[in-house]
Amino acid sequence: MPVEQIPHQQTGSLVAGNRLLAPEQRSGQARPDRANSLTCGHRACRGCGEALGARWVVDAALRATGNRLIAVNATGCLEVFSTPYPQSAWQLPWLHSLFGNAPAVATGVAAALRATGRADVRVLGQGGDGGTVDIGFGCLSGMFERNDDVLYVCYDNEAYMNTGVQRSGATPAAARTATTQAVGTEPGNVFGQGKNLPAIAMAHEIPYVATATVADLRDLEAKVTRAMDVQGARYLHVLVPCPLGWGSEAHDTIRLARLATQCGLFPVLEAAYGEVTAATRIRRRVPVEGTCAGSPGTPTCSGHASGPTWSPVSRRRPIGTSPGTACWPHRHPRRWPDGDPVRHHARLGVEPDQSDRRLARRATRLPRPVSALCRRVPRRRERP
Ligand SMILES: Cc1ncc(C[n+]2csc(CCOP(=O)(O)OP(=O)(O)O)c2C)c(N)n1
Ligand code: SF4
Numbered sequence: 001m002p003v004e005q006i007p008h009q010q011t012g013s014l015v016a017g018n019r020l021l022a023p024e025q026r027s028g029q030a031r032p033d034r035a036n037s038l039t040c041g042h043r044a045c046r047g048c049g050e051a052l053g054a055r056w057v058v059d060a061a062l063r064a065t066g067n068r069l070i071a072v073n074a075t076g077c078l079e080v081f082s083t084p085y086p087q088s089a090w091q092l093p094w095l096h097s098l099f100g101n102a103p104a105v106a107t108g109v110a111a112a113l114r115a116t117g118r119a120d121v122r123v124l125g126q127g128g129d130g131g132t133v134d135i136g137f138g139c140l141s142g143m144f145e146r147n148d149d150v151l152y153v154c155y156d157n158e159a160y161m162n163t164g165v166q167r168s169g170a171t172p173a174a175a176r177t178a179t180t181q182a183v184g185t186e187p188g189n190v191f192g193q194g195k196n197l198p199a200i201a202m203a204h205e206i207p208y209v210a211t212a213t214v215a216d217l218r219d220l221e222a223k224v225t226r227a228m229d230v231q232g233a234r235y236l237h238v239l240v241p242c243p244l245g246w247g248s249e250a251h252d253t254i255r256l257a258r259l260a261t262q263c264g265l266f267p268v269l270e271a272a273y274g275e276v277t278a279a280t281r282i283r284r285r286v287p288v289e290g291t292c293a294g295s296p297g298t299p300t301c302s303g304h305a306s307g308p309t310w311s312p313v314s315r316r317r318p319i320g321t322s323p324g325t326a327c328w329p330h331r332h333p334r335r336w337p338d339g340d341p342v343r344h345h346a347r348l349g350v351e352p353d354q355s356d357r358r359l360a361r362r363a364t365r366l367p368r369p370v371s372a373l374c375r376r377v378p379r380r381r382e383r384p
Helices: 049-064 077-082 102-115 129-134 137-145 197-203 217-228 250-262 341-348 354-365 370-376
Strands: 069-073 094-096 122-128 150-156 208-213 234-239 269-272 275-279
Touching: 049 069, 049 077, 049 122, 049 150, 049 217, 049 234, 049 250, 069 077, 069 102, 077 122, 102 122, 102 137, 102 150, 122 129, 129 137, 129 150, 129 197, 137 150, 150 217, 197 208, 197 234, 197 269, 208 217, 208 250, 217 234, 234 250
Parallel strands: 069 094, 069 122, 122 150, 150 234, 208 234
Antiparallel strands: 208 269, 269 275
């Protein structure tokens, strides 16, 4: 893999070295007094984005609250790899109950703190995308609607990783998982399904909603700090690549998260009371096909068995019997380099197959790209 130059804006991250900054500007992780909330010794896979994201989120929340924080965890990889009984890698009060009730338990902890007059102690709920977007969704919506004083963080690795990479409501279209397989005429996860949870959280008009990725840890840290300044329900959605489920190399976790934002698939933004207040500009736009290795196993593209230009990050071997290369835009005609798959294959001199033609026809009916999220902001309602 070619060496990538570290962009200027990353100066000060751990990548470039905090030593380039004045001590007061250095990240929480670079401080000798950091909380180190998720200690070494846990059993996450090498390159796990969720472990990295959780460590930065909880450390930042601990710093913002003066170490007065209680964490509540949904069942999932984060819970399983950090607390193999009777051990725990957590350095703070931490609770686990069930897969689907973390927001309700967090609400209960916040209510108990309020009832006992402990306004100084704050609550953090956290879980994977399955626990948040699917089974825990009702509890989360109730937590939003009641405006309970909890910061809930979803670590989105785009599938149920802990139980073997099954599809979740956050799995992107065309992705291959154990339950959306890379076989058949239209392989992978189907289009037009799934949930955009940041947008749903915004629709609840809670005080704070943000998205972030592990590619920009300073941004993640800043958002957690800002969220901790706010009272009421807050939601943070963090993209955390999973080498095991995505079939990527452990050392590509950060790069894949960065590519997901640079190609516009994962918009990074902040919103208050249902209105977008800030969005990270894409400085160097990359085509979606550059993110091919991302998202729980992308389906194979038989038309590109000897394809000319594939992603520098896509080193994954094809799945199933098809001798293709992983290819996201194959399933997303609007993002094809030449407008649609038929034209694209024609230019390459490859015979398009039936599914290519069907995809080209569907191009006009596909949902808008996720980057359109910013334009779908509901009208602001006045708050007292
Ligand atoms: C009610 C219930 N159903 C199913 C399970 C099995 N289970 C445990 S973790 C998990 C998947 C978690 O996926 P996700 O929330 O996306 O977190 P990840 O492991 O990807 O971090 C499942 C299905 C369970 N513990 N409880
Ligand atoms: S399966 Fe994925 S989310 Fe789970 S520990 Fe491994 S890398 Fe992390």
